[in-house]
Amino acid sequence: MYELYSKNQIQERVKEIATEINNTYGDEQLTVIGILNGSFMFVSDLVRQLTMPIELDFFGAKSYMGRKRNPGIHFTKEFDIDLKGKNVLVVEDIVDSGNTMFVVLDNFSGREPKSLRLCTLLDKPTKREKIVHMDWIGFEIPNKFVIGYGLDYYGLYRNLSNICVL
Ligand code: IMP
Ligand code: MG
Numbered sequence: 001m002y003e004l005y006s007k008n009q010i011q012e013r014v015k016e017i018a019t020e021i022n023n024t025y026g027d028e029q030l031t032v033i034g035i036l037n038g039s040f041m042f043v044s045d046l047v048r049q050l051t052m053p054i055e056l057d058f059f060g061a062k063s064y065m066g067r068k069r070n071p072g073i074h075f076t077k078e079f080d081i082d083l084k085g086k087n088v089l090v091v092e093d094i095v096d097s098g099n100t101m102f103v104v105l106d107n108f109s110g111r112e113p114k115s116l117r118l119c120t121l122l123d124k125p126t127k128r129e130k131i132v133h134m135d136w137i138g139f140e141i142p143n144k145f146v147i148g149y150g151l152d153y154y155g156l157y158r159n160l161s162n163i164c165v166l
Contacts, residue, residue, distance in 0.1 A: 001147075005139060007161040010149060011045065017119065017136050018049030021089070024117075029053045031086040031113075035104065036060045036077060037158065038093030041150040042121045042138075046091060057081050063100050073103040083111040093150050094122040098130035105132065122146065122163075139163075 005013075021030075029052060034043035036058045047054055060077030088108060095101050101118060109116055119136040126143040147153050148160030157164075 001164050001166055003162050003164050004141065004144075004146060005149075005163040010138075010161075010163065013138050014042070014045045015049055017138060018046055020136060021046075021119070022049075022051050025052050025087060027052055028087055029055065031055045031081060031083065031088045032057075032091060033079065033081075033088060033108070034058045034091045035093070035100070038150045038152065039091050039121070041158070042093060043091045046119070055081060055086075059104065061100055061104050071097065071099045073100055075107075083108060083113045086113050087115045088113040088117070090116070090118045092118065092120045094124060094146070095120045095132055095134060096124045096127060098128050098132040101132045102130035121149070122151075 032043065032047055032054055034040060047056060057079035058077060059079055060075060061073055062076050063071050063073050090104065090108065092101060105116065105118065117135040118133065120134050121138040123134060123137045123140045124143060125140060144165045146163050147157035147166050148163045150158050152158045153166055
């Protein structure tokens with residue numbers, strides 16, 4: 001196991017992204033939807049740097065391998081906020097194949113938000129299967145399995161303050 005991004009590097013990058021998000025929305029109210037479980041730490045650091053009125057909830061989406069290894073996505077947690085007419089910012093830990101975000105963004109856009117943008121901590125573009133537009137990316141990483149800062153390996157390591165390659 002070795003470190004890819006230190007606690008300080010992550011915190012610096014979160015601040016930079018928050019500044020860009022603050023500049024994009026100004027004083028307009030923002031609805032932040034974090035994707036569970038991996039985004040919890042990123043969301044909590046990010047929203048503390050945002051300056052507009054924030055509404056916050058989490059959405060659960062899990063990918064699984066179906067027959068013939070076709071990935072399916074099932075939703076594990078819904079939220080009460082009506083997205084219609086809202087500025088919605090989806091916050092994700094990592095976009096890998098893109099299948100999870102493709103399905104989640106398709107679902108959310110059907111709820112008629114005023115705007116829908118995606119902020120992902122990590123982008124692993126090498127095995128992309130679905131084109132997903134990412135408005136903010138923390139770090140682009142190589143095709144390595146990473147853990148920490150919310151990301152897990154069989155449920156473990158989410159509590160680390162840094163990001164490591166397993
Ligand atoms: P996608 O649907 O292939 O884009 O995968 C998205 C989900 O797979 C993420 O939300 C993560 O939960 C998980 N994932 C993909 N790569 C990694 C990794 O390197 N470490 C931990 N989880 C990962
Ligand atoms: Mg995830």
